[in-house]
Amino acid sequence: MEPRTSQDTAKVVSGTAAIDAYVSDGMIIGLGSGTTSHWFVRKLGEAVAGGLDVIGVPTSTGTRDLALEVGVPLTTLEDVEHLDVTIDGADEIDGDGAMIKGGGACLLWERIVADASRRMVAVVDESKVVETLGAFPLPIEIVPFSWESTRRSVAALLERLGYRNPDLPLRMNGHEPVVTDSGNYLIDAHLQRILDPVALDGQLNWIPGVVENGLFTGIADEMVIGRADGTHEIRDVSSAPSARPSTTGRETK
C-alpha cells in the first residue's frame, strides 16, 4: 500500500522515523491504532521481514488484524508484564504532549497498553499539533447500561468546570451506536477549548459509567512530528504533568 495524500506521506514519515529512533531487536512494542499507527505497523512488518526481532501488543482488533496480515508477531498483556515502548497516534497533541485520543474508538485498550509501557511515543502529522486541545471532540467511553444517565453526569461535571452546554452526542454508525472493542459506547464532547486537560482527565473517570476518556495527559514521552516534505522533528515531552499515577511500567510524573 502506498501513501496517496500529502497527509499520508507525513504519517508514513512519522511512523518510519519512530521505528528508526525507538525500535530495536528484542523489544516488546505496543502497536497503536488509527491510520498513522497503521502506517507504522506496515513499516514494522517490512522491518520484521528484513530480520528485525520484535513482538507487538495491539491496541485494537483492527491493529491486531493488520499486524497479523503484515507479519508482526503478537503477544498480549496476559503473557507479558511490561512493554518497552508503545507507538501510537493522536487526534490532537499540545506542546506538553497532552493528547486527545479515541477518534478511532480504541482509547481504552490504547490507554491500558500505554500504561504498561516504559515509554510512549506519539506519532503524528503536523496537522495534529495544537496550542490548546479541544477543537477535536473529546471521546468518552461509557458502559451501555443507563448510558443516558452517565451522559447527564458528564454534562453536570462539565457545567461545574465552566463548559457551557457542550454538545455530547452518542457516537453512531448509521442508526446504531458505535460499539468499542470492549462492548462499550462513546460520547464525543464538543468542548472547543480544554484549558486544564490534567484536571479534566482526572475528574471524568470518577463518574460511574465512564470507563475511560480520550485525554491522555503525562503519557507521551516524545512526539515524532512527520511532514509532507519528508522531514520530521522529535520533541521530548517527558516532563509534562500527569492526571493519574501509572499502575504498571511507567514512571509517575
Ligand SMILES: O=C(CO)[C@H](O)[C@H](O)COP(=O)(O)O
Ligand atoms: O486514538 C486513536 C484511535 O482511537 C488514533 O490514534 C487517533 O484517532 C489518530 O488517528 P489517525 O492517525 O488516523 O489520525
